[in-house]
Amino acid sequence: MDGHSVAGTAESTDVTQPLVECHAVDLNRTAGVASAGFNPALKRVPQMDVISVPLQRRPDFVPSWKPRRIPVKCIGLTLPEGLAFQPPEQKQETQSDGITLKKPDPPKKPSRLDENGKPKHTRVKPPPNALSLQDRLFYLLQPPLESWLAGQELIMPFEPFPYQYEGIAWMFARHSALLADEMGLGKTMQTITGIRLLLRSGQVNRILLICPKPLIPNWQREFRTWAEELPIVTIEGNGARRRMLWTMPGVPILITNYESMTRDLAEFSEEDAPKFDLLVLDEAQRIKNRDSRTAQVARGINRRRSWALTGTPIENRPEELASLFEFLEVIPAHASPDLRQLSALASEHILRRTKDVVMKDMPPRIDRDAELELTDAQQYTYRTAEKEGIIQLNELGDSISVQHVFELVMRLKQITNHDPLTNESVKLERLVADMEEVAASGAKAILFSQWTKTIDWLEERLQQFNPLVYHGGVPTKKREPILAKFKEDPDAHIILMSYGTGAVGLNLQFAHYVFLYDRWWNPAIEDQAINRAHRIGVTAPVIVTRFICKDTIEERIDRVLREKRELAEAILGDGDNDNVSLGMNATEIFGLFDLKKRTTKGASQSIGPARPEAA
């Protein structure tokens, strides 16, 4: 500070000559510290105290979350009580020394395995019309049929085929079902097992089964085989007894025939009419005519479930299927669904399998047509009858009816069987020749004819083969022994049957030859007859021989029927070209003799004989 002052003074001297003054500065100065008061504190020794801290004490903690139980809601389903079976008793054998031996368990059946090596399960699927959750769960929770029927609860004498398991599961879940498997695939067994499972699961308590009268022993036998524990009662006897049986409480299964059903139920008032949980119609084509009394009575039976069984859901017209659907209550009364609607309903309510689809390992059926030339005597008689017959028909003029033509056809067909004047028969000659081979090989054959008279005529001429006769003229009680003899007697090589009595419901798979001595009007009936032999259990190919006389009415009928095998296929689907076809209508019958149909009615009128009545 002081230095700056000196320099400034020297610069200003050049102008004003300032006075120079000198001051002595004392450089020896000392620094002092102002007293703040804390210095002594720094020099002071700090005082220290010891405080006791409890180390065991937990820190304070307030939880912000507590375990909370999540509310859980439940949906419940209690399954209905069913009829239970007592478990099989442990059969024990006691030896003379008092030691009790346990009978060894039967060998386990090998279970079917899927592609992953796991046991294959056939499960019951809920039907599409089961809307409520409870209904759907009921079906889903049922055990697979393989384990249900594997002896855990229900003893099965034989292992069903896979397609039979599927059929049983399908029927079990349906209130309206038409099982239309081809003949011989086991409709009876599937139905009995379905009934058994329904009873077992408490779905039904009272069942009515209606079948043609000759098939009642067959059903009784099948029930004994497949469901021995089920009590069945057959409605028979006088009127009072039948009425009592209809209304008897606590009977699980009633069996009756169509005639008894029609007759007996008409006597019940609406209030007293018996009620059923399940109504089963065997050979349900019996109600194909929806206006028939049988169909009306069947539809009027009070029931919750309806099953129909037939191998030929369509015999002549698609309308027959509508009648079955009306019985199943899937279409309104008198409804006339078109082909498209019928097809849609069929896919929903009909289950049909054919042998070529499900039984690939089954020995084949070999059809061969034996085209025969009439003998001279037959030829003469035939031509004479035909010529005279056509002349007579022409003379009838406008009064001609299908019945007139039909009578001529029948007469000519009988002549092809044998000449009534000379008893010559080309068919018999061929039959005897074939039968000699059959008998020599120890095999057995079934012969079908339309006429009982022909059968009796043949019986006299086939004595060397020990023929047995089975037709409507044989009393019902004698029929079962005849079938048993045919099966067991090695010398009985042929059984002569009528289409009406022998074509349905019989199991004759031990016969490997079938002769159709004359042709029925409808190949579906013929197929039914053939399938008495060609069915499950057959061990060898079945050779079917159709006798057709050349240049006769038989050849013309055969040609017409062959051309008509396709309509049912259009409705029932593929793989069904063998066993369903159409019968002949009036126009076609007139066409056999180049006659024009004179009536305006009945373009689709069937003029063949009535379906062979199983009587």
Place this chain on the structure above:
Amino acid sequence: MIAKDNLIAASMSLIGERFEWQVRIGKFCRRTIRRTDCPCILIRKRRRTIAFPKTQTQGENQRMSKDGHSDKLRLGFIATVEVEGRGCVGGLLVTNCSGRPLEFQCTTPVRPDRTQEILYGKMLRPWLLGELIGKTLLDRVSIKPDIIVTGDPDLLELRNHTSTPVACTSEALSEIAAAMASSGSSGDLGGRRLRFHHSHPDDSSFVRQQLHQIPGQADLEEPLERVQQALNETVRTVMAR
């Protein structure tokens, strides 16, 4: 024997476990009885009952009983399914010893929240399936099972909340489940080896005592498939509403 002129009426009914003809005795009416139609003929005369046993047949061993639930041993089959975004659904099927269903209960979806997921950690599934779902189902069924079978090892936790033995058919165990499951087994049943909760060593011997009531060919995992299917059907139906 009963004189023919004493018979007045006949009726057929299921009585207890027998299918019988009942014939009342009187003076004025006659009725023929076919013994072949029924396993037993019961004739009552003035309050006296005379029973004629039928000849033993092959079907005698399988007579019906009216009570379909009369089997002694009842099995419970419990399973769960995950519903994406909605949690877990459990179902319990009670069957008789042959696998015939008697009762089914299932839950609505149960979903733990995020806190529970964090805090329960590895124990979340056993807690959710065993304590929460399993115990609720077991409390709800009216027909109580004697043995509970599951294919999910985490459901072994249910055993800590019930006195009913719980058996697991699964061979593969998670870390937690392995800690719960005992190393021992009750032997093979239907080709399955059963595991039990280690805290309840008596379960194994109890189940072993009951094995004679379960058919040897029974597949214990099959009913669990049914439960799974039923749960899927329930979820599908409920979601569609």
